[in-house]
Amino acid sequence: MAARHFRWRGTTSAPLNFWGCSRASHSGASGSLKREYDAVVIGAGHNGLVAAAYLQKGGLKTAVLERRHIVGGAAVTEEIIPGFHFSRASYLLSLLRPQIYKELELKRHGLKVLLRDPYSFTPMLEDGQDGRPPRSLLLGNNMAETQRQIAQFSVKDAQAFPKYETFMSHLVSAINPLLDTCPVDLAVLSHGSLLQRLKALRGLWTLIHAGFTLGKELPQYYEVLTAPISKILDFWFESEPLKATLATDAVIGAMSSPHTPGSGYVLLHHVMGELEGQQGAWGYVAGGMGALSRALASAATELGAEIFTEKEVARILLSSDRKVRGVCFKDGTEVKSRLILSNASPQLTFLELTPQELLPPEFVQRISQFDTRSPVTKINVAVDQLPNFLAAPNSTDGQPSPHHQCSIHLNCEDMHTVHQAFEDASHGRPSLRPMIELCIPSALDSTLAPPGCHVISLFTQYTPYTLAGGKQWNNHERDDYADRVFDWVEAYAPGFKASVIARDVLTPPDLEQIFGLPGGNIFHGAMSLDQLYFARPVPSYSSYRSPVQGLYLCGSGAHPGMCLTWAAVQT
Template identity: 75%
Template sequence: MLEEGAGSKVPRSLLLGTDMAENQKQIAQFSRKDAQVFPRYEEFMHRLALAIDPLLDAAPVDMAAFQHGSLLQRIKSLSTLKPLLKAGRILGAQLPEYYEVLTAPITKVLDQWFESEPLKATLATDAVIGAMTSPRTPGSGYVLLHHVMGGLEGMQGAWGYVQGGMGALSDAIASSATTHGASIFTEKTVVKVQVNSEGCVQGVVLEDGTEVRSKVVLSNTSPQITFLKLTPQEWLPEKFLEKISQLDTRSPVTKINVAVDRLPSFLAAPNAPRGHPLPHHQCSIHLNCEDTLLLHQAFEDAMDGLPSHRPMIELCIPSALDPTLAPSGCHVVSLFTQYTPYTLAGGKAWDERERDAYADRVFDCIEVYAPGFKDSVVGRDILTPPDLERIFGLPGGNIFHCAMSLDQLYFARPVPLHSGYRCPLQGLYLCGSGAHPGGGVMGAAGRNAAHAAFRDLKSK
């Protein structure tokens, strides 16, 4: 933290982990009252996550089938109500309070629980990360919930690094698939979903003209690419296409990958004599987050087309846990900066000069917290929202394919009346982050889409 009037005092920091007693001790630096309340807040949020979590692993209620389908289709659609009913039973009499968490600005919710800004801002970061939204925006509470749901090896809300980098996860999935008989082809650009004269999918066409025949096609590209670029428009309802084209894909994220020749040493928690990673090096590090007003001001800058002078920075050092990622003594630092505008004010473009200027500004911010950081940098890779769009095919640079706002979730993901995985075109399924339940390293959208495809194939 940077604190005005601290003088020569060692800067304070807030470190939260799995030890509740230690968490309370950390929070008590800023408010004893908040330290006492924190366990109740965690239990409150845990109960909400427990109720919502089953909804992630089930298809949303099929409102189209319920309203317009046959009697059998309507009966089947009722089964999708079970997770919703279960959620209602878990939340019980507190349902109105939980409804407020999902619909109100997260600042309103946190103000009801806590008084210290460092704690509120720390918690609020999970309500805005990856979303072009302010902590003062209604509905930002759900984004926070999305980031605290799930778990790792039985530990609720825990996160982990993939040994060898995120690509190792893809390799593991590929290995499992080929073991079960799958054939995998990469660097084979798909240019069109092929449709027969009866309006059913019959495969895809590759860039080199090769036709791959199949009764089903599962697409994990964004909804806009799947339906506006790859699928023949004449087979899709005009209203559906209009809704897809209107999806909110705004993204505030710039990703900066950094190679450093030593571990960052923060003023609030200096490195050990031999430079071995300490607990705070092994988790998410948030900078420029001393209070929620800072987050809101950075959001307003981005809405005006201006990269903030104090952007929210989430910094991770995966090599602190996985030494295979960097040479001995060196490290890789993964930076997410929040509130970068896709379109710059004044007609400026995100060219190399603008990218470097922005990265320099981010590094200047880090330098204030961790002197010597800039001198330790030996390489960097800067990915602004337009770069994320161009390289990874993410419209708007949105890492979730489209916004995780309440108007684009559950019943309405990707669009109202066409939620879930089945598309207006028979045999085409959406299985990426643009489908329910949205983005995140969990595979729920793909799993649910696969089950939908299996059920349809068996019913033929």
């Protein structure tokens, strides 16, 4: 499958360039690859870079091996359309653990975060009344203004919203410490050494402490973690636009519906973030997500880690007694190490890179059954003017308005619409009315596009990995779906399609091939209840270790999951 899928307006045929971490900026700076290291990290995604920094900080000579020409994994900035710099996959920042931000001095290494306030905009697809534009819902940090917005749809909901926020914040404060500790290793508690048991008790104490923190409200919070988010939101609110807007955080990136049990946990993860001391804040990275990866790489290399691009690991080398002894490239070159951290997905790590005959059959079976279904098709768009929403017309000077900096939710007027989009994909059809999260990072960062132009991220779902009847995605299917998405954006913002200069369409198979995301899953595996905490990625191997001595996971397929948390590399 081709790695890039573009559709251009007019006859432009300029060469494609990349903007971000170049070959020279890392493999050159690191010098030549040595034949032996204390530790090797497979994959220079954000988690891999953080792992390398901490390993090197701990005194281990560390090398990072990345198969692409650019570091960052899914957190990259690429000039895939000349003059337009896209956060091609990951596009928002929030879940970076505060201690990593501080300890690696990422601000000194160039990281600049652009906070968004307001942060959410949901326009209605309806006729305006008495000459007024259609209604919309704008949510921000000003609670009084947010309540005024909600009151357009329900005064009762406007009054309930601060209580809901407080309720969720309390749950976040209890669950948050679990992100920074290893899950309870029940096998070690039963059969491990005294030292291993003591370490495992740390995780057990954190779990118990979370229960004590929640106190008598524990049953209510347990319901949030296990029930469909629709049930939780129906308890708190009555207005569909508010419920559907909040529900998007419970299903985004997940092949699930608002009516799927456990979808509340995904929503919880999306309110756990913190930026610049603001709980739950989400923001853009100045220069795109690649600037974050550059900061991480700079921190790691300053500590002494060596980072090499275009170094694809073909297999992990093991001794006959199931101990790591290094890695091997496709050309047969070997790099020795007795410690390997894989930032690749569990499936790639254990089903493709590790010799199957040296792994327990039950472990291999469980990894094979790890759910990696993804509903996401990401569309990156270059435009020559801002979208002009019927519900919030543009200013006459053409400058971005507050709602342009938000996550703009389209086809999110009610939860039935979101559920129906899921139902389409569950039958192998791309959604007829897809859920769309539209972001315009250039509204806050003018360096991303030429003057007067903008870059737009369309994070859309639901699209199945394999189409009905076993049919694979091709250019026709890809363009047909992208055209459908553009038709819906046009319905909310007439003139959008005429403003499009070019687009880059990434279906689940494309996300898998380019970024190594299994099934196109941005979390390396579903964040479902059966794949969380001490069951992630599989039971008895949730503490980042594996059946192979010296081989560990450090990516999103390990606890706590999600996409940009960095928590897995700390413990």
